[in-house]
Amino acid sequence: MKKNIVDLQGKLNALLHSYRDSFVEGAVADYIPALASVEPDFAGIAVATIDGKTVGAGDYQHAFSIQSISKIFGLVMAMNRLGDSLWQRVRMEPSGQPFNSIIQLEWEKGIPRNPVINAGALLVADVLTSHYSASKLAFLGFVRKLANNEDIRVDLDVYQSEFTHGNRNAALAYLMKSFGNIEAEIPDVLSHYFTQCSIAMSCEQLAQSLLFLANKGIDPLTKQVICSPKDAHRVNAILSTSGMYDQSGEFAFSVGLPAKSGVGGGLIAIVPNYGVICTWSPPLNSFGNSVVGMKLVEGIAEELGLSIYH
Amino acid sequence: MKKNIVDLQGKLNALLHSYRDSFVEGAVADYIPALASVEPDFAGIAVATIDGKTVGAGDYQHAFSIQSISKIFGLVMAMNRLGDSLWQRVRMEPSGQPFNSIIQLEWEKGIPRNPVINAGALLVADVLTSHYSASKLAFLGFVRKLANNEDIRVDLDVYQSEFTHGNRNAALAYLMKSFGNIEAEIPDVLSHYFTQCSIAMSCEQLAQSLLFLANKGIDPLTKQVICSPKDAHRVNAILSTSGMYDQSGEFAFSVGLPAKSGVGGGLIAIVPNYGVICTWSPPLNSFGNSVVGMKLVEGIAEELGLSIYH
Amino acid sequence: MKKNIVDLQGKLNALLHSYRDSFVEGAVADYIPALASVEPDFAGIAVATIDGKTVGAGDYQHAFSIQSISKIFGLVMAMNRLGDSLWQRVRMEPSGQPFNSIIQLEWEKGIPRNPVINAGALLVADVLTSHYSASKLAFLGFVRKLANNEDIRVDLDVYQSEFTHGNRNAALAYLMKSFGNIEAEIPDVLSHYFTQCSIAMSCEQLAQSLLFLANKGIDPLTKQVICSPKDAHRVNAILSTSGMYDQSGEFAFSVGLPAKSGVGGGLIAIVPNYGVICTWSPPLNSFGNSVVGMKLVEGIAEELGLSIYH
Amino acid sequence: MKKNIVDLQGKLNALLHSYRDSFVEGAVADYIPALASVEPDFAGIAVATIDGKTVGAGDYQHAFSIQSISKIFGLVMAMNRLGDSLWQRVRMEPSGQPFNSIIQLEWEKGIPRNPVINAGALLVADVLTSHYSASKLAFLGFVRKLANNEDIRVDLDVYQSEFTHGNRNAALAYLMKSFGNIEAEIPDVLSHYFTQCSIAMSCEQLAQSLLFLANKGIDPLTKQVICSPKDAHRVNAILSTSGMYDQSGEFAFSVGLPAKSGVGGGLIAIVPNYGVICTWSPPLNSFGNSVVGMKLVEGIAEELGLSIYH
Structure with missing residues (x-):
């Protein structure tokens, strides 16, 4: 180069x-x-x-x-926490589908195609919610450390807005849970996910x-x-x-x-x-x-x- | 590196x-x-x-x-021949589907996801069949030039075998033709395609x-x-x-x-x-x-x- | 006959x-x-x-x-309550898919194929939840009247069990809500639906x-x-x-x-x-x-x- | 009534x-x-x-x-000829899809949903082509007998037109053949099918x-x-x-x-x-x-x- x-x-x-x-x-x-x-x-x-x-x-x-840029931070945290067992719950293949497709998630029996489409990022949010006692704080702490800036914060207006319009993400999460691929309670997973997005x-x-x-x-x-x-x-x-x-x-x-x-x-x-x-x-x-x-x-x-x- | x-x-x-x-x-x-x-x-x-x-x-x-390694040679020939207009007939996205999927081809109205799945390679074969007077010879000539070896040849047993078992590729080609995305006659396109594969x-x-x-x-x-x-x-x-x-x-x-x-x-x-x-x-x-x-x-x-x- | x-x-x-x-x-x-x-x-x-x-x-x-036999009672109640406007929110076509398919619901943008697959019955449950002040009681009353038997009751063990294992139905309901085809709150809709099933x-x-x-x-x-x-x-x-x-x-x-x-x-x-x-x-x-x-x-x-x- | x-x-x-x-x-x-x-x-x-x-x-x-009304005549002929074994090659379920869908045919591994969508009617045409020495004449004879009218005929303009624009039907037929569910040669099956439609x-x-x-x-x-x-x-x-x-x-x-x-x-x-x-x-x-x-x-x-x- x-x-x-x-x-x-x-x-x-x-x-x-x-x-x-x-x-x-x-x-x-x-x-x-x-x-x-x-x-x-x-x-x-x-x-x-x-x-x-x-x-x-x-x-x-x-x-x-x-x-969705937050999906990178979440992925790195989950890789560090779970190690290679993460890849039994999410694949690493391109999806060939829109980012929020529920069709592919159904075909592949609740295993998201990769961690940077919504289903995969919700799976990662489940990992963080389940493995950290305070996953939102841990996430914000990780980002602040990487940016070397303690002032980075969550935009609460965006967070509230996400929650009010988060029905499709809820559908993805419940579908994964129906396949046994979500451990935490869905409202907690969504709350973490919307926090990191915001x-x-x-x-x-x-x-x-x-x-x-x-x-x-x-x-x-x-x-x-x-x-x-x-x-x-x-x-x-x-x-x-x-x-x-x-x-x-x-x-x-x-x-x-x-x-x-x-x-x-x-x-x-x-x-x-x-x-x-x-x-x-x-x-x-x-x-x-x-x-x-x-x-x-x-x-x-x-x-x-x-x-x-x- | x-x-x-x-x-x-x-x-x-x-x-x-x-x-x-x-x-x-x-x-x-x-x-x-x-x-x-x-x-x-x-x-x-x-x-x-x-x-x-x-x-x-x-x-x-x-x-x-x-x-399927032959798909690379075909793609380069078609790019050289058609220029950027090739990309109006085939996309460059990963498919998220098996290599010979007909489902995605139907969804995307006869436009293959990329030139290295079967549908896309058949599209490329159509370009070559339509734009060369003797596309099989041109293809073989291109490969021989690249390999600097005039002895490279088509295995006729494989070619015959491909033709006899090529019904799925025929289905892909006819489906594209039904959407107007194939110009040549299907038997000619298949003959070219099976030749290059062989x-x-x-x-x-x-x-x-x-x-x-x-x-x-x-x-x-x-x-x-x-x-x-x-x-x-x-x-x-x-x-x-x-x-x-x-x-x-x-x-x-x-x-x-x-x-x-x-x-x-x-x-x-x-x-x-x-x-x-x-x-x-x-x-x-x-x-x-x-x-x-x-x-x-x-x-x-x-x-x-x-x-x-x- | x-x-x-x-x-x-x-x-x-x-x-x-x-x-x-x-x-x-x-x-x-x-x-x-x-x-x-x-x-x-x-x-x-x-x-x-x-x-x-x-x-x-x-x-x-x-x-x-x-x-699912309860879907008939719910459908009749909803037809009586909403009249023909019901058919703007649910179709009457066979589905060609398993009863709990989420794929078709996505294709058809949150409009269930018919009222006797799960998605359609959840839509009907939403109609009843939204149009009755106490939809579960109204439902039970309707069934008791038809059977001319006041002793008919809900099996609470089954109800609890449904709720605990109702993630796929929740996914269907949230997906419909993301398309604007559910009016009530999802937990209320599910509670009604699981009640009638039980x-x-x-x-x-x-x-x-x-x-x-x-x-x-x-x-x-x-x-x-x-x-x-x-x-x-x-x-x-x-x-x-x-x-x-x-x-x-x-x-x-x-x-x-x-x-x-x-x-x-x-x-x-x-x-x-x-x-x-x-x-x-x-x-x-x-x-x-x-x-x-x-x-x-x-x-x-x-x-x-x-x-x-x- | x-x-x-x-x-x-x-x-x-x-x-x-x-x-x-x-x-x-x-x-x-x-x-x-x-x-x-x-x-x-x-x-x-x-x-x-x-x-x-x-x-x-x-x-x-x-x-x-x-x-497509001709599909009824073909179905009756095939039922008479094959008996119940016909239903191992075609189902009797509604499709939930457009009449010429290739997606469902792929999902169901070349077994058409029913004999009155195009794929199923092509399957029936294959049965007739394979089991009659002159299936087109037999078909026309059957219709003439039912209508008690020897003047009924094939419109050759329509027939030619069908053939020229029959690429999707060809795709359906080749896909079924790739699954081993077509016995005759595809051009013969198509020729029979377009004849009966015309x-x-x-x-x-x-x-x-x-x-x-x-x-x-x-x-x-x-x-x-x-x-x-x-x-x-x-x-x-x-x-x-x-x-x-x-x-x-x-x-x-x-x-x-x-x-x-x-x-x-x-x-x-x-x-x-x-x-x-x-x-x-x-x-x-x-x-x-x-x-x-x-x-x-x-x-x-x-x-x-x-x-x-x-």
Whole structure:
């Protein structure tokens, strides 16, 4: 790879200038009121590198609802806690289905296809709820440690909104429970899941907090081991095949980085041995991915030659 | 990446010694008689590198039926011929379904999920049949050029056997035609498809012939441009998310290389900027992938640190 | 039709003697402990006719858990309460799927295929919960009135057992709610549904209570209008195409009567202008229908020439 | 039942007058050119009774393409030829799917749900092709005998058109063959199937030719045994649960007669012990059933109290 970063700041500024207005092609998530009311024209990008630098442009320090990006943190916690037995309860295959499909969950008898579709993330939430005495606090503590920031918090408006509109997630959870694949009580599992989805973070914080995935499991700033090198590899593999919902193949095809998006408009991409890119722009395409975010990540990956498939 | 290749020959020998007997866990493909009669205890591995060397162990010079590995050659030919309009007729998403699923093809109205499941490969066969006056000869010529070997040929027993047992592929093709996504006559498309599946090549020949995918589209030996750097990237992305049938996610998770398997027992893995690994051992697991082949590729990838997700 | 009933009592005795031992081909429902503990060798049959007579054999006066047969009572109550607007929330098509399928509910965007599969019965339970101040009491009152028996009651052991093992029904209900097709709170809907399923009645009571369906909506004993002639017709039509789960077509083919089975081992068949047959034998076949019950109803229908398709 | 037929001719005239203009709500089948060119405002109705009378109104003597109504004739021929072993190759359950669904056929491993969806009718065509030396002639002979009319013929324009646009039927047939459930060569099976679909008959001819189904298998005019009473029952049962495509439940609910429609705009309904109704009006609703035909049959069934569910 040839990450010739002469003027990263200049490139980020230029990319943001080129693409920030394409947000009009998408639509802000409207399944919960708390997200529907976000201004559509926010746009930010941050790049954190494993040598300890972070560069950003636009609204890269403005906190937003991380939503499904939280699935990465939960997955790492569950891998650390359960070890390989986790993979008896959730697979690691792309789904070929929308993120919240209940059909596939029925076919596969309550075993979610992977931990970054909703069913899989609910399974992970069950693991955390069952194995921590206070899983929400533990989750928030883990994120704060990774971001090295004690001010990160849960947006309670979003949390309430999620709960009020969480019937499909409840259906997924009860279906898994009917197959014996959920241990805790469903309301507790949902409460944990909606809590982690409702955490608010900025591009800068997200990029920094995920650097361990670009660095074989070690936080490059604190040198702490966050997970094993093998598990960092596994998370990157899962994000590469499944992180962008039913557009994961297209993202691999056109960009070529492990990535995860959230319906709050956030998008993170891991660049092994280099760093993490995080973008934020609320309007989403029909797959649930940020329109501007995808263009920004594609642009920076192409300019810097970051793809893992070259 | 740290491909410290002090003694590649020694490593290949050791790996083959360790794993060649695990073939008893699998079963030779029996859907056509010509494949069912292959001896199960063949085993070979070859590694070709972009600096022009090839190392092999076991039966690495013995020709076998390449089957679905041929989908790579067809895809590159069709990309070269059609350009980006190809992607209006086939997608690039993992399927989340068995390789020969007709259900998904119906849901998605005759547009295959990707070019390396059967439906997608039949679509590619239609492109070649429609755009070449003699598509089978053109295909064989392309493979011979890549392998730099004029002796590569079609196994006519396998071809006949495929045709006799090709009813499911016929069903897939007619269903696509009913949606208007096949141009040529179905018997011609099937004849082309079964021809390319019936080509016989050795591990050594396959590894060498695919080096351009590890080298941004350029054949490192002849310096010929086989495809654009972008298309080499795209093929590698598709192989990463979809190349190992419905075990693609697990292969990414445990190995981490773009790869393609065939029911003849072959398996190729692309290592960008390094080379190509090819293995052969006929017995398959329930997903249709070679049992021994997967262990060999995992072993060599781990020893040499080849994964793209680190 | 030629219902030549010279000696109905003799026929019932003979049929019961012929078939009661074939219960060993089936298996008692085991999805809830309270049903799994029922003795498998109970067997009874009752025939109530619109001229006011009831004849029975075997354990025809022994109460059992009516389970899905309760869906008929609920459907009639909801039709009476909502009128034709009910059919905007549930269809009347056979499902072609197991009784508790969640896949079809997803495809059809939360609109159940018919009111006698679980999803449809939960929809009906929602209607009753939302439109009655005390829906469980109203339901029990309706059944007691039809059976002319104030002693009919809910089996609380079965009710508790249903609730503990009701995760799949909860999943169906939450999925419908996510599509906006459930008005009440899910726990209330489930509580109503499990209550009606847990009612205990005998063959004699069930046969008598459903006579209005054989008599154009009028209870032949009390002359009360239970529903309109059109709605009696509609219920019989739904039971004919969908009442025997995914064996409804076979039941029409071999017997030819509107019918409904329950996993408690009960089975009722409506004979228009004649009466109602009710059988009970707990062991079920793989479709969830009573093995002995189907043989008994087929036998009596054939002997008396009761089929509606002749 | 109270088939008080004082003035059947008057009723038919009145119904036709009331409903014939509602054809504008539908659309003439356009999947093949030969059907798409039919004038939409044809409308006819005929009622043939087992006492030997036939009454008609409108275009009831004008021949049209019988299409799927031919499935009844084929089914009876196959039942007569194979006996009960037919039911090991095709089931008798409603499908819960569109008439040409390939998804269900895949799920159920090549066993069609019933003989009146396309897959099932192709299976029946295979039986006839395999068991008659000249199945097309035998079929035409059978229909001519039933209609007592040697002039009935195949519309060759329609036949050619079917073949040119028969790719989905070919897909269904090849899929069944891949499961080993088709014996003959697919082109022969398709040729038989398209031949029988392309027969042209009038309402009057169709109504008279199917009287045996209303008369326990015996042609009331010639007293010939066409099929056993049991098989007449079975055909009526299948038509009741599955004859009107994915609107069969609604037709039972609102009309209540065994029936079969064809995309040529024909519709027949069997009234056990009474006779046969046949209507023709080309424009179809979204389920593929004639808009005017359904209204006419509903009207006559209601006026004469013909439903089997009362």
